[in-house]
Amino acid sequence: MPADGGIGAPNKRREDVRFLTGKGRYTDDINMRGQAYVWFLRSNVAHGRITSIDTAAAAAMPGVIRVFTGADFEGVGSIPCGWQVTDRHGEPMQEPAHPVLAQGKVRHVGDPIAAVVAETAEQARDAVEAIEVEIEELPAVVDMKAALEEGAPKVHDDLTSNLCYDWGFVEENREAVNKAFDEAAHVTTLELRNQRLVANPMEPRVAIGDYAAHNDESTLYTTSQNPHVIRLLMGAFVLGIPEHKLRVVAPDVGGGFGSKIFHYAEEAFCTFAAKQLKRPVKWTSTRSEAFMTDAHGRDHVTKIELALDKDNNFTALRTETYANMGAYLSTFAPSVPTWLHGTLMAGNYRTPLIYVNVKAVFTNTVPVDAYRGAGRPEATYQLERVIDKAARELGVDPIALRRQNFVTEFPYATPVAVEYDTGDYVATMDKLEEIADLAGFEKRLEESKASGKLRGLGVNCYIEACGIAPSHLVGQLGARAGLYESATVRVNATGGLVVMTGSHSHGQGHETAFPQVVAEMIGIDPNMIEIVHGDTANTPMGMGTYGSRSLAVGGSAIVRATEKIIAKARKIAAHLMEASEGDIELKDGQFTVAGTDKSVAWGDVTLAAYVPHNYPLEDIEPGLEETAFYDPNNFTYPAGAYACEVEVDPETGKVTIERFAAADDFGNIVNPMIVSGQVHGGLGQGIGQALLEQAVYDENGQLLTGSYMDYAMPRADDVPFYAIDHSCATPCTHNPLGVKGCGEAGAIGSPPAVVNAVVDALQRAGRNVTHIDMPLSPSRVWEAMNQ
Amino acid sequence: MYAFDFERPSTLDEAVAALGAEGAQALAGGQTLIPTLKQRLAMPETLVSLTGLAELKGISASGGVLTVGAASTHAEVARQTDHPGLAGLAGGIGDPHVRNRGTIGGSVANNDPSACYPAAVLGSGAMVVTNAREIAADDYFTGLFETALEEGEIITALRFPIPEKSAYVKFEQPASRFALVGVFVSKSEGGVRVAVTGASEEGVFRWSEAEAALASDFSPAALDGLSASAENLIGDIHGSPAYRAHLIGVLTKRAVAAAA
Structure with missing residues (x-):
């Protein structure tokens, strides 16, 4: 462990002091002078035509300032989608309008119809109940395949059907893949559902709009993972506010898991209403509203087929997936089942031919978008499940089958457009077998048997693609944004630094990890460095935090900016020591002239930069502040191998996770304690998906799991103590830190391990069960055992 | 929640009188009522707290x-x-x-x-x-x-x-952790009782077949071959009536084992 607190040190998270002592400043902690409150009237039907809205009684209620309906938003833009997918036939996806408040129709339970702004939230809520709205209920479409049938009710009247797009990837390989299946020695087929999830960050969403009439400036305080993206989307596309007149602040944010990437109607409403009313307008989501308005995750129905030759080599893979978009296109929704999913279908294996077909479908449900892993968990789950099923059908060891087909030479160009730069899947699997004590499984199996329990072992691999890039490529793929990251490093006269990053921390620990990078480069104490993020007014334009990108992309921007700082500081040091710049060395915060005992300290140089009495003013400007934008030239590819051991109670079907091991390759590690925490959290969410969580709609589009009474979240006693390791590091070859990203791995890699383990337990007990859809609740497992 | 008046009587008689008023609602520990009020699913005019009653x-x-x-x-x-x-x-x-x-x-x-x-x-x-x-x-x-x-x-x-022997075993609904099914068994001079909660559309009930079987032999084995009827049992996303009926049998055995 480095003694200097630099790269590799498990420094305690400095932000936790304020979080754990109640000193965090979350959006809901912000209260403005003269603040009013908004409450939304939301649709209680999934699909209907609004025939009348009478707001007169509501407007007359105590404390009411104004009642807004869709009519007040004529001329206001549609909430935009940030990614356009092109379908198999070269046509753009169908892209419906998404109004801030419903225009004529409601399309999911929770769709906002009207809003009351009042002096207090309770008054606003009282007045919402006095709005008289008549809705002619229409038949709802909930099931994706039913939504695509001829004559199905259309979610959007102006679209040709409920099909958003029919995507083929790689379309040119379609026939070659089909041919490989015709010639296969063995084909394994699996149909499965990757169920709909609700992100459930601890902090619900909050938005406060504020308007300063004296300079025509709007400010939005919001629970966002990417304030610059919200400023651009909302300013340019919805409200028509230029960026120099719009500030977006995302202060402390209590978790996001993807759900706070997107631009939401409530943000636009509060910003719009604040300008109309010349008063700050605040909205705080209730947990009930969160269930029916936060973008949901996953919700794929997939048929996957794996072709093998007579020697059990994978020869081809073919999938057909239906991906639920919900009622509108959330900000990055179209990219999730396509470019974040199809490109990962090679997994850790040398499958030469792959064809992925994805049909994205509109339904009368909450929009679905990225959720921790976003497309990659769906890819990993189906691939690792079908491999397990193939191993059982062929009677071979599932680990051996995986090892036999591993990619072993890097760089490796997959047949699905991406090139893995580094990796060592054999090493992570070896490490997994060690930390999971797979050798001891048989003994534990006997112990379980003795206590009347069915024990099973599930193993799988995963690969993910993090730090989506480069911008010119993602632009070709349909992204309407760049995917670089930015950093400004400001050195103060007395030597301390402030780093302003365009990424955003909502639990990841940037305030601790980023200083370690800068401290390592200069050779100073990390406590000399502060991190600023989350405010468009004082950070350079950045793309925010999601997709495990912040260290790989944002950290690289910090490295580039710090390199510029050091280059300039070196010039100043050379001047101070009357030496040649080429002879200057920087070590442990001291500039020295090579081969001499001359030196100046970091603080002497920074002081000279701002008090340039003895300074090369003819060559360089005073001051020490630099900005860098880093645009990676490839994704990063973290990978690993996971093992889960379960016990199933044969009488009740209840699954308990007895052991869980994760061997990850994240490349270089800046703060191993934070990495462990990220893995633990990801595993908790993945196990939550595997065993507990599901968002369920009835056939009328009513959300049956609209609260924690029915939506099961993982709790401490649902998860075991984990055995984790991230020592098998193959550093990323194309970013300066050699890092890969670790935020999503646990959530991506763990669901198939759990399901593989349960199927293994049941098969060892002689039950003919080949698959159970998640969540593996006691009743589902029991029914599978007794079918 | 909607606005309401709040009373905290200090004697039982005062509480009975307060609850006689139109729109009055008793409040004990509030673990169900307060969340209900927060969701605006109830609108009492007066809450009468029972926490001040020594009786x-x-x-x-x-x-x-x-x-x-x-x-x-x-x-x-x-x-x-x-x-x-x-x-x-x-x-x-x-x-x-x-x-x-x-x-x-x-x-x-x-x-x-x-x-x-x-x-x-x-x-x-x-x-x-x-x-x-x-x-x-x-x-x-x-x-x-x-x-x-x-x-x-x-x-x-x-x-x-106070029974000679008794035990309660529940199987938790995964989300709420209320009883998906819970079984309380007791053995006393008056006989054996088996009461089941969580399972029925009609609320808690006694499983008389199990009581009869256990009356002569208070042991899990006495329940072998006995299965509860799925009729009128609750079916939802957490379990079908058949699953709940099965759990009644399993949990009754476990409760008897725990009590014995």
């Missing part, structure tokens, strides 16, 4: 009967040692927060079909004591959230005959 407090055992004041919290019931089956049940309700606020009287008056206490009351053959009368458990629970209580009637205590 509803205290737990004592005498003559083979455990008397539990209605305002006793689950945590207090869990700490008594005279009726271990009841203590075990109370100690497993909710979480420490719920156990230190929620009361036995509030739970029994509410009669949530997934609550634990109704199983103990019915499964022990307890008496529900109110300000007006005593009601036998067999006559008290009349349906989902329905009881024999009259408007404004207040439970003051529960009287549990």
